[in-house]
Amino acid sequence: MIISRRGFLELAAAAPLLRAQEPDRQRPVFRIKVDMVVLAFTVTDSRNRYVNGLHPSDIRVFEDGIPQKLATFAEGSKPPLAITESGELRPVVGGEQELPGMERLDAFVGTNVFILFDTSNFMYRSFVYAEDAIADFVRGLDRSDSVAVYSFSRNLYRAAELTRDHSAAIAGLRKAVAGDDTALYNALLLTLRDAAKVPGRKVVIVFSNGPDNASVVSPSDVSTVAEDEGIPIYVISTNEVNSDMVSSNTFRRVATQTGGKSYWAKTWQRQVEAFEDIREDIGNSYTVTYYPAANPNEGFRKIAVEVANDPGKKYRVHTRPGYRPSRG
Numbered sequence: 001m002i003i004s005r006r007g008f009l010e011l012a013a014a015a016p017l018l019r020a021q022e023p024d025r026q027r028p029v030f031r032i033k034v035d036m037v038v039l040a041f042t043v044t045d046s047r048n049r050y051v052n053g054l055h056p057s058d059i060r061v062f063e064d065g066i067p068q069k070l071a072t073f074a075e076g077s078k079p080p081l082a083i084t085e086s087g088e089l090r091p092v093v094g095g096e097q098e099l100p101g102m103e104r105l106d107a108f109v110g111t112n113v114f115i116l117f118d119t120s121n122f123m124y125r126s127f128v129y130a131e132d133a134i135a136d137f138v139r140g141l142d143r144s145d146s147v148a149v150y151s152f153s154r155n156l157y158r159a160a161e162l163t164r165d166h167s168a169a170i171a172g173l174r175k176a177v178a179g180d181d182t183a184l185y186n187a188l189l190l191t192l193r194d195a196a197k198v199p200g201r202k203v204v205i206v207f208s209n210g211p212d213n214a215s216v217v218s219p220s221d222v223s224t225v226a227e228d229e230g231i232p233i234y235v236i237s238t239n240e241v242n243s244d245m246v247s248s249n250t251f252r253r254v255a256t257q258t259g260g261k262s263y264w265a266k267t268w269q270r271q272v273e274a275f276e277d278i279r280e281d282i283g284n285s286y287t288v289t290y291y292p293a294a295n296p297n298e299g300f301r302k303i304a305v306e307v308a309n310d311p312g313k314k315y316r317v318h319t320r321p322g323y324r325p326s327r328g
Contacts (some may be wrong), residue, residue, distance in 0.1 A: 022096045035326075036071070038230055040259070041286045041305050041319035050284035051315060052076075054307065056083050060184040063289060063322075064297055072289045077142040080287070110144030111201045111282050112162060116191050117173070118208035120153040120182035124193045126238055129268040135170045137275035142283060143263050148194070149173045153180035154188035154214050162198065183214035188222050188233075196229045201287045203260070204231055205278060207271075208249030209238040223254045228323045232260035235276045235280075240266055259320030272326060292325070300324050 039061065043051040056073040072092060074080040081089040113136060138147055138172070147169040148162040154177065160172025188206060195202045204226070226233050235251040248264070255262040263274035295301060302322040307315045 015030075018203075020249075023125050035070075035291055037292060037323070038201060038287065038289050039303065039305070039319060040203075040230070040232065040285050041317050042281055042285050043307060044318070046314045049220045050280070051307075052137050052284060053246055054286065056081075056089070056288075057087065057215055058308050059286070059288065060248050060306040060308055061096060061288065063292055063301045063307070064166040064295055065304075066105070066293050066295055068290045068293055071289050072138075072287075074287045075249050076283055076285065079109045079142040080289070101236065109200075110142055110146060110164075110204060111285075112146045112148070112195065112198050113141065113282070114148045114150065114162075114204045115173075115201065116171060116187060116204060116206045116208075117151040117159075117176060118153075118182065118184065118206075119151045119157075119176050119178045121179055122182055123178060123238070123293075125208070126268075129269065130238065131173060131176070133275055134173055134207060136272060137279060137309045138166050138169050138173070140276075140279055145282070147328055149176075150187065150191055151176040151262050152177075154181065154183050155180075156190050157185040181214040182208075182212050183210040183216075184208055185215040185217050185219055185222050189225060192222065192225050192229065192231055195231055196225075203234060203278075203282065205236070205275075207236045207238075208252070210223060212247070219254055220249045223257045224324075226258040227320060228326075230320060230323060231258060232320065233258045234260040234278050235262045236278075237262070237264050238266055238271070240264060257321065259318065298325065 031182040043054065045051055052075065054075070056070055057075070059070070061068040061070065070083050072082050073089070080092050082092045083089060117130070117134060119127065141147065143164065146162050146164050147160070147166060148158070149160040149169050149172050151157045151159050157176070159176055160169040163169055184206070188204070191204055195204060233254055235255050237248065237251055239247070251262045261278070263277070265271040265274045300322055301324070303320065305317045305319050307317065
């Protein structure tokens with residue numbers, strides 16, 4: 001994530017897509033240093049098992065081949081540790097010693113999970129089962145993880161604001177109602193815009209059956225924003241992979257470009273398995289921050305993450321391919 005993307009693809013049509021569901025209230029203001037990159041990744045071995053227990057000295061990050069100096073390091077839902085000039089680790093504390101761009105340390109503990117639930121008429125038959133699968137997923141998240149639940153058909157509805165009260169998030173989920181056409185990419189862009197305002201690690205999980213017949217933005221616009229902001233998108237489709245190749249290919253491309261994953265889960269059991277896989281990804285991830293080294297490239301910068309002590313090249317790193325830097 002580069003904080004933050006200039007302009008953020010403001011939409012003239014965005015206003016009518018939002019539906020107010022709660023009285024306006026003061027939102028907390030987060031102060032973020034604009035050039036800090038937050039990068040999340042997982043490491044697996046040759047048997048596709050998560051590799052845990054790595055240290056900052058085991059990780060090398062490159063942008064366009066240029067080595068980057070890590071500022072903080074965290075594993076799973078543990079609090080981040082600052083990396084000193086000598087390579088020592090220390091807790092990130094408040095006050096004058098706090099790192100620039102990390103004024104809200106609590107926001108960097110755990111993961112901010114934004115769930116986008118398709119409640120259009122295409123989802124009518126599987127609506128109740130989908131709700132149950134999402135609720136089970138939320139219950140299984142770590143206590144330090146925050147959750148926001150959004151639902152959409154033609155409009156976006158914020159069913160539960162970002163909270164660590166998982167019961168409140170589930171209660172908001174249960175208020176969702178089915179109906180109307182599908183504006184998936186409109187809703188996803190607006191969800192990303194909300195997520196980009198929150199510091200720390202975040203992911204967006206889209207639960208949908210695929211067809212979009214009402215959006216005014218394209219999938220490429222959405223994936224560009226997510227890619228630049230460093231927000232992985234996980235997509236769970238309730239269709240079979242071959243039933244709608246256009247949607248399937250789009251879902252796969254959006255997930256890959258943002259460092260997420262895509263799943264095809266027609267049955268409730270497959271949906272539960274997909275959510276379990278996402279929860280494992282979140283719980284076994286590493287998160288690092290750094291301030292990019294000088295780089296003349298103002299376009300797309302390729303990110304590469306390597307495990308230093310891997311002579312047999314057994315480890316595989318899963319992360320986003322890169323980002324475009326903000327210009328002000």
